[in-house]
Structures are given as C-alpha cells and as structure tokens.
C-alpha cells in the first residue's frame with residue numbers, strides 16, 4: 001500500500017490518476033478507476049457540452065461513492081460553462097491543461113473543489129504554483145495526445161524543484177509498475193496515466209484503436225500538429241500531438257504550412273475517416289508507453305497490477321542494486 005501526498009490530498013487508496021481524455025474517459029472508465037482506489041478524471045471538453053458533463057458526473061456517482069474529478073482542455077471555447085457544472089456538482093477536483101488556470105482557482109476553492117494543473121514546462125508550473133494549484137501534473141513528451149517537448153525524466157524533478165511543496169504528479173510514458181516506481185523516485189507523489197487506460201475495456205474507443213495500441217511498439221508514435229491544423233483545433237502553438245503513425249502522418253507530419261493551406265480539404269477528410277474508422281487516416285492518440293501495453297483489460301485490473309508491481313519493485317530493486325556496507 002502506498003501513502004503519498006496525492007493519496008492524502010484526494011482521499012484515495014492508490015497514487016494513480018486516469019487522464020481526462022476527451023471523448024474517451026467517460027463515466028464508465030472514471031467509475032472503474034475510482035472504484036478500484038485510483039482517481040478518475042472525466043474528459044470534460046466534448047461536443048456534448050454542459051448537459052452531457054452533468055449526466056456523466058451523475059453516472060459516476062451512481063456507480064461509486066469514491067472521489068473523482070473532471071479535467072478540461074482549458075484553451076477550448078466554452079470552458080466557463082463546463083467549469084460551472086463541475087463546481088455546482090462539487091466533484092472532488094478539476095484539472096486544467098493547455099492554458100493558464102489562474103483565474104479559475106479561487107472559485108474552485110470557494111466551492112471546496114481541488115485544482116490539478118497539467119503543465120509541459122517549468123515556467124507553467126511556477127505560474128500554477130503561484131496561483132494556488134493543489135497539485136501539478138508534470139507532463140513529459142512521451143505522453144499520448146497533446147503534449148510538450150521535455151521528457152518525463154527531466155520535467156518531473158525540475159517541476160518538483162520549483163513546486164514549493166505542492167505535490168507533483170508524473171505524466172507521460174507510465175504504463176506499468178516500473179513507471180509508477182520511477183515516478184515516485186523522481187519526487188512525484190503519483191502517476192497520471194492516459195495511454196494504458198485507452199486500452200481498457202471501459203474506455204470509449206473503437207476496438208481497432210485499442211488493438212493498434214496493443215500491437216504498437218514504443219517506436220510507432222510520431223508528434224505532429226497536422227490533425228490539429230486540419231481541424232483548426234484550439235491548442236496553443238507550443239503543444240504537439242503524439243499519435244500512432246499511419247498513412248496520413250507519413251504524408252503530412254512536419255508540413256504544417258501545407259496542412260494549414262489545405263485545411264478546407266483535409267479537415268473534412270479526417271472527420272470522415274474518423275467516422276468511417278479509416279485506419280490509414282484517422283488519428284489514434286497514444287504515447288510511447290503503447291510498447292508496454294499487451295492486452296485490452298478492465299481498468300481496475302490494470303490499476304491494481306501497476307500498484308502491485310510498483311510495490312514489489314520498490315522492495316526488491318533497492319536490495320538488488322545497493323551494495324551492502326560490509
């Protein structure tokens with residue numbers, strides 16, 4: 001059993017948070033993670049808007065009385081209305097990613113809701129700490145989906161160093177007990193996991209996308225802005241998007257100006273491909289940790305195995321690598 005400042009802060013058993021993946025982390029996944037003793041975050045930024053979000057929050061509560069939260073893509077339009085729903089419903093925590101969270105923190109605290117902030121740089125972490133964030137998720141570039149440029153191994157301890165005691169959560173590249181154990185050794189108080197939970201029974205994804213993650217190795221991802229430029233998605237310029245390679249990325253990754261110029265054609269093409277499950281073109285957002293995913297499994301089983309493995313590693317590995325004094 002672990003006890004860290006994140007388990008204490010969120011009132012959970014295990015230091016694992018499932019990422020707020022839009023359209024993927026709905027009530028089913030969140031309830032499964034929270035019921036297993038982790039902390040599930042609903043991906044709150046979806047076309048369903050405020051009504052959908054309220055339904056999802058209530059659906060989690062029907063399945064578990066354990067704490068959970070809602071995470072936002074805070075650079076997207078419509079944020080205020082979504083945050084208002086989460087605060088009215090008094091979820092345990094909200095998370096902000098991809099925008100400065102400062103103006104949202106006082107109202108959340110007034111409602112008794114904790115604020116987790118996901119950052120890609122040390123400078124963003126300083127802003128979040130000064131604004132009163134309750135915890136910082138330091139996201140390394142290994143992460144699936146939208147991410148930054150620093151690796152997890154460096155961003156986590158450097159964020160810990162500026163966090164003034166605010167607990168840090170490691171995100172990016174963690175899919176098994178080795179990753180959780182390493183994150184704790186880097187000074188993080190928990191792990192924030194996306195890709196591994198996409199390949200869960202409860203995640204909302206077409207089966208072929210889950211299967212592609214199972215089949216993929218750590219070598220099979222690429223970072224690109226092509227999908228965001230084609231869709232005109234409201235992510236900041238400094239954010240890149242890690243996806244599994246396919247024919248579309250082979251043609252368009254790294255050709256930002258060309259994609260932007262042909263948005264009218266490529267935007268509808270990608271939307272249609274997604275609708276029709278065209279594997280050559282539709283995006284599969286997933287990180288390098290795909291190489292550690294070998295089966296689609298129930299989220300609770302995934303979580304419990306990660307915790308079990310991490311405990312074993314932390315007990316045994318130290319004995320194996322530290323030379324005794326005598």
Ligand SMILES: Cc1cc2nc3c(=O)[nH]c(=O)nc-3n(C[C@H](O)[C@H](O)[C@H](O)COP(=O)(O)O)c2cc1C
Pocket residue numbers: 019020021022024043045071072073096097118139142143144145146171172173174192193194195196198285286287288289
């Ligand atoms: C399919 C997918 C969708 C994601 N969507 C979001 C999102 O909507 N909001 C967000 O804050 N982060 C999102 N992320 C990033 C996660 O919050 C997290 O940083 C990442 O998954 C951690 O790295 P990992 O994928 O290696 O576990 C997404 C990640 C994936 C894999």
